[in-house]
Amino acid sequence: MNGNFARRKEPDAVRRALLDGAASLAAHEGFAAVTIQSVAKAAGVTKGGLFHHFPNKQALVAGMFADQLEKLDATIDAHMASDGEAYGAFTRAYVAAIFDQQAFGRQSVWAAMAASFTADPMLRGLWANWYRARVERHHASDGAPALEVVRLAADGAWYAYLIDDNAPDDSALRRTLDAMTRPTP
Amino acid sequence: MNGNFARRKEPDAVRRALLDGAASLAAHEGFAAVTIQSVAKAAGVTKGGLFHHFPNKQALVAGMFADQLEKLDATIDAHMASDGEAYGAFTRAYVAAIFDQQAFGRQSVWAAMAASFTADPMLRGLWANWYRARVERHHASDGAPALEVVRLAADGAWYAYLIDDNAPDDSALRRTLDAMTRPTP
DNA sequence: ACGCGCAAACCGACCGTTTGGTATGTTCCT
DNA sequence: AGGAACATACCAAACGGTCGGTTTGCGCGT
Numbered sequence: 001m002n003g004n005f006a007r008r009k010e011p012d013a014v015r016r017a018l019l020d021g022a023a024s025l026a027a028h029e030g031f032a033a034v035t036i037q038s039v040a041k042a043a044g045v046t047k048g049g050l051f052h053h054f055p056n057k058q059a060l061v062a063g064m065f066a067d068q069l070e071k072l073d074a075t076i077d078a079h080m081a082s083d084g085e086a087y088g089a090f091t092r093a094y095v096a097a098i099f100d101q102q103a104f105g106r107q108s109v110w111a112a113m114a115a116s117f118t119a120d121p122m123l124r125g126l127w128a129n130w131y132r133a134r135v136e137r138h139h140a141s142d143g144a145p146a147l148e149v150v151r152l153a154a155d156g157a158w159y160a161y162l163i164d165d166n167a168p169d170d171s172a173l174r175r176t177l178d179a180m181t182r183p184t185p
Numbered sequence: 186m187n188g189n190f191a192r193r194k195e196p197d198a199v200r201r202a203l204l205d206g207a208a209s210l211a212a213h214e215g216f217a218a219v220t221i222q223s224v225a226k227a228a229g230v231t232k233g234g235l236f237h238h239f240p241n242k243q244a245l246v247a248g249m250f251a252d253q254l255e256k257l258d259a260t261i262d263a264h265m266a267s268d269g270e271a272y273g274a275f276t277r278a279y280v281a282a283i284f285d286q287q288a289f290g291r292q293s294v295w296a297a298m299a300a301s302f303t304a305d306p307m308l309r310g311l312w313a314n315w316y317r318a319r320v321e322r323h324h325a326s327d328g329a330p331a332l333e334v335v336r337l338a339a340d341g342a343w344y345a346y347l348i349d350d351n352a353p354d355d356s357a358l359r360r361t362l363d364a365m366t367r368p369t370p
Numbered sequence: 371a372c373g374c375g376c377a378a379a380c381c382g383a384c385c386g387t388t389t390g391g392t393a394t395g396t397t398c399c400t
Numbered sequence: 401a402g403g404a405a406c407a408t409a410c411c412a413a414a415c416g417g418t419c420g421g422t423t424t425g426c427g428c429g430t
Contacts, residue, residue, distance in 0.1 A: 011378080011379065011380095014379085014380090030303070030304050031303070031304060032304055035414080035415065035416085036415080036416060036417080037414085037415080037416090045380075045381090046380070046381050046382065047381090047382085047416090047417085048379095048380060048381050048382065048383095048418095048419090049379075049380045049381070050380095051416095051417075051418085052378085052379060052380065053379095056416080056417075057415095057416065057417090106303075111303050112303060114299075114302075114303050115300050115301065115302070115303040115304050116300070117299075117300070117347070117348055118215070118216070118291075118296050118297060118299050118300040118347055118348075119215050119216060119217055119300050124348050127348060128348050128349045131348075131349075132349075145357075145358075145361070148358075149338050149358075149361070149362075151341070152337075152338045152341030152342050152345065152358075153334050153337045153338040153341055154341065155340070155341030155344055155345065156336070156337030156338055156339065156340030156341035156342075156344070157337050157341075159340055159341070159344055160316075160337065160340065162302070162303055163302055163303075163309050163312060163313050163316075164313045164316075164317070172330075173330075173333075173334075173337075176330070176334065177334075196404080196405065196406095199405085199406090220388085220389070220390085221389075221390060221391085222388085222389080222390090230406075230407090231406075231407055231408075232390090232391085232407090232408090233392095233393095233405095233406060233407055233408070233409095234405075234406045234407070236390095236391075236392085237404085237405060237406065238405095241390075241391075242389095242390065242391090
């Protein structure tokens with residue numbers, strides 16, 4: 001039995017707090033605010049404690065990226081599971097995830113991650129690999145060129161939404177893109 | 186007459202060298218390499234000289250952005266001038282500019298600028314205003330929703346191209362998008 | 371059951387470097 | 401002469417990272 005007070009040493013919980021703290025910091029303060037000091041403080045740990053879990057900052061950021069990719073995986077898989085139609089299911093889930101403000105809005109980790117994509121080739125590779133693997137996995141149902149155009153347009157809409165502060169109503173665009181993923185009879 | 190040697194004091198030339206140096210630095214070394222020191226050195230000037238032309242770093246970066254926007258303006262206008270068809274002319278020029286590697290490739294200033302978009306709200310506003318003004322200006326010929334989708338897809342393709350190192354051949358996509366801007370008879 | 375050792379977990383002070391920015395000159399042109 | 405156009409020296413702050421020390425908990429021998 002060890003479910004005692006909070007004073008116990010639970011490294012897994014600390015590691016989780018570090019990753020969550022980094023993500024929250026990136027979402028609300030921007031990617032530049034993700035410093036070793038700030039992340040450690042947000043997790044209730046000192047710098048020394050942080051460096052025990054991650055050898056350097058790059059490892060910390062990479063861990064945060066991988067964590068977010070896992071969550072995105074779960075979101076997309078859940079959406080695909082509740083989709084009756086096989087054709088374009090992945091593209092629909094992808095579009096749905098992007099148009100979900102809570103997951104991809106300015107106040108999200110991805111907004112900050114977009115900033116670091118062009119800077120760090122390693123993080124760029126992480127995302128590129130994820131996307132490539134997903135496209136390849138669902139090639140049977142989502143390999144059509146028309147679906148690729150839909151995904152690209154969703155990416156563009158997401159980027160435009162991030163940039164333009166007073167974002168317009170995009171529900172019409174979302175419906176349009178969703179309709180473009182339906183099989184043509 | 187004052188067209189003498191290069192030893193004369195020509196503040197306009199220095200200012201130009203600073204903007205070009207900043208752009209070149211951002212393109213080849215990434216946005217993080219755009220520091221006061223590096224830019225001044227690239228322009229053959231010391232820090233003090235730079236701060237004579239720009240009150241702070243934000244003003245320097247803003248000037249660099251405005252400079253690039255002017256160049257983009259010229260590129261698009263030139264493309265539109267040589268376009269016989271009125272409908273979708275702006276969208277076609279926009280797509281053409283994006284798919285021009287020299288202007289928008291990874292080795293371009295825009296690749297670095299994309300990184301700073303999410304970080305700095307001011308720079309974000311500069312781009313958002315430019316885009317909004319352009320769309321409004323060409324609303325008569327490029328206001329159709331189908332054309333907006335094309336522009337968004339071009340943005341998405343550009344972003345994907347920046348992220349994925351081994352970029353695939355996108356000439357087919359470029360033709361597809363271009364075809365989608367033609368008037369439907 | 372009980373101490374005991376040892377490694378994992380964490381702290382806190384320190385370091386070298388870089389950054390944007392300032393203050394005080396010095397040179398150049400009109 | 402006087403201001404614009406630069407140079408030079410300096411500064412405080414923040415960053416990533418290191419290092420020695422301290423605490424916690426678990427295994428192990430008896």
